[in-house]
Amino acid sequence: MRQKYPFTAEHLKQVEHYLEKWKAKLDLTSWRTSVKQGRHSAIGLVERIDYEGKLFRLVLGRDAGETITDHFLEQLVVHELLHIAIYPVKVMVLAEKELMGEHIHSAEHGLINILEVLLCPPKESNGPNA
Numbered sequence: 001m002r003q004k005y006p007f008t009a010e011h012l013k014q015v016e017h018y019l020e021k022w023k024a025k026l027d028l029t030s031w032r033t034s035v036k037q038g039r040h041s042a043i044g045l046v047e048r049i050d051y052e053g054k055l056f057r058l059v060l061g062r063d064a065g066e067t068i069t070d071h072f073l074e075q076l077v078v079h080e081l082l083h084i085a086i087y088p089v090k091v092m093v094l095a096e097k098e099l100m101g102e103h104i105h106s107a108e109h110g111l112i113n114i115l116e117v118l119l120c121p122p123k124e125s126n127g128p129n130a
């Protein structure tokens with residue numbers, strides 16, 4: 001049977017810490033956020049997003065799918081915050097191009113995956129010239 005990597009209360013505290021760190025870096029400090037443990041299969045997702053009230057909840061899945069390190073948690077936070085940060089661009093593109101939501105979502109994810117690695121690179125590439 002596949003090994004399980006459940007999130008713990010300690011992980012949730014680390015996620016809260018990284019949320020504050022990255023909200024500051026991504027100019028999202030006006031957003032109020034909360035974290036909770038969920039039961040879904042996705043590693044993490046944002047729910048109850050309120051763009052007017054600047055509020056969302058980050059919900060961790062029941063299993064991380066890999067060993068949970070600080071870096072893993074930080075990257076997860078960066079990924080989910082980028083969904084929030086990119087939202088205004090998505091609205092603009094939708095209005096201008098009238099593209100289908102599906103296409104926008106995969107384009108958004110492509111961009112987020114690039115930004116995630118750039119902002120929060122794997123530990124191996126953290127050298128002085130990385």
Ligand SMILES: [Zn+2]
Pocket residue numbers: 079083109112
């Ligand atoms: Zn995503």
